[in-house]
Amino acid sequence: MKQLVKYILPHGIVRLVQTRQERGYQRGRAAIQGKNASVPPIAHTALIDFVVSRGVDRTQAREGTMPEASLAFLASILVQYSDSSRGLRGLHVGNFLGISLTYLADVVRKIHAASLVVSVDPNLEHRGIQHPQDHVCSMLDHFGLSGNVMIxxxxxxxxxVSNDGRNYLENYRLLESEEVEQKIAQEHAPHSVIENLKQLQVASFDFALIDGNHESAYVENELGKIYPLMRKGGFVFMDDVSEGWPMIKQVFENSNQSFYRSFEADGRVGVLEVL
Ligand SMILES: C[S@@+](CC[C@H](N)C(=O)[O-])C[C@H]1O[C@@H](n2cnc3c(N)ncnc32)[C@H](O)[C@@H]1O
Known part of the structure; x- marks a missing residue:
């Protein structure tokens, strides 16, 4: 009988009925994904403890990493404003030991299992920790996120130059010119990653986090370079929009123009909406 009705009715009507039926499944999937999004994120302390168990100094891990309150603030924005019916795409600049990366990758993976975060970092010594990427890969594996992150x-x-031209282990001392020159000669990593991602026409990112080199002109440039890679209505999160980094705060405030709109801030991270 079903077959007979299908045969008699015009194709367009049959498609319409089928599409309506499919919508039920889609809603179900979105509800399941949405439910996952309400599962609490990985505890910040668990992430710090993990790298400490690998021999990383606790103070450097904590001080070199975004605080839990700010990561939770970003998580709430992602959960509230994301389309949970599809995998989200994120760009993460500056991963150090992988704490903000793992935290945010876990948040978006819970919104949708197919979410993917691209993380950019030169893997240079930072705060006395050599080859931080080893810790990042190990942490992602430990928390089951290796399939949701591309490094x-x-x-x-x-x-x-690494370490924002400072020695974080000597009370944040600014390095002398010769020390900087020496470092530059010894430090190597490919550059222009954002520009190259653009060349590959990789994706339109739903969100991006900027927490790499903290020179204000550099961050301003990153914002400009990231813009064409972003989905309109997506978000750019900037770390260190605070009194501790007044020049970064200035960049955030100046960005409220034609490409971005200042959306929210928590005193530490600033959120820009992509126009
Ligand atoms: C403050 S740490 C990032 C902390 C990390 N977001 C977290 O909260 O767990 C800064 C990182 O950015 C990296 N970095 C420095 N210059 C960079 C650049 N131009 N592009 C990407 N990463 C950069 C540093 O090597 C360091 O690993």
Missing amino acids: CCGFSHEKN
């Missing part, structure tokens, strides 16, 4: 080893834009 691009390199500088987001031009080459820059």
Whole structure:
């Protein structure tokens, strides 16, 4: 009988009925994904403890990493404003030990299992920790996120000196010119990663986090370079939009123009909406 009706009715009507039936499944899937999104994120302390168990100094891990409150603030924005019926795409600049990366990758994986985060970092010594990417890969594996993250080893834009030109282990001392020159000669990673992602026409990202080199002109440039890779209505998260980094705060405030609209801030991270 079903076959007979299908035969008699015009194809367009049959498609319409089938599409309506499919919508039920789609809603079910979205509800399941949405339910996963309400599962609490990985605890920040668990991430810190993990790298400490691998021999990383706890103070450096904590001080070099975004605080839990700010990551939770970003998670709430992602959960509230994301389309949970499809995998999300994120760009993450500056991963250090992988703490913000693992946290956010876990959040978007819970929104949709097919979510993917591309992480860009030159894997240089940072805060006395050599080869931070080893810790990142191990952490992603440990938390079952290896299939949700792609790591691009390199500088987001031009080459820059590591550690923001400071010695974080000596009370944040600014390095002398000769020390900087010496470092530059010894540090190597591919550069222009964002530009190259654009060349590959990789994706339109739903969100991006900027937490790499903290020179204000550099961050301004990153914002400009990232813009064509972003989905309109997506979000760019900037870390260190605070009194501690007044120049970064300035960049955030100046970005409220034609490409971006200032959306929210928590005193540490700033959120820009992509126009
Ligand atoms: C503050 S740490 C990132 C902390 C990380 N977002 C977290 O909260 O767990 C900065 C990282 O950016 C990296 N970095 C420096 N210059 C960069 C650049 N041009 N592109 C990408 N990453 C960069 C540093 O090597 C370091 O690993």
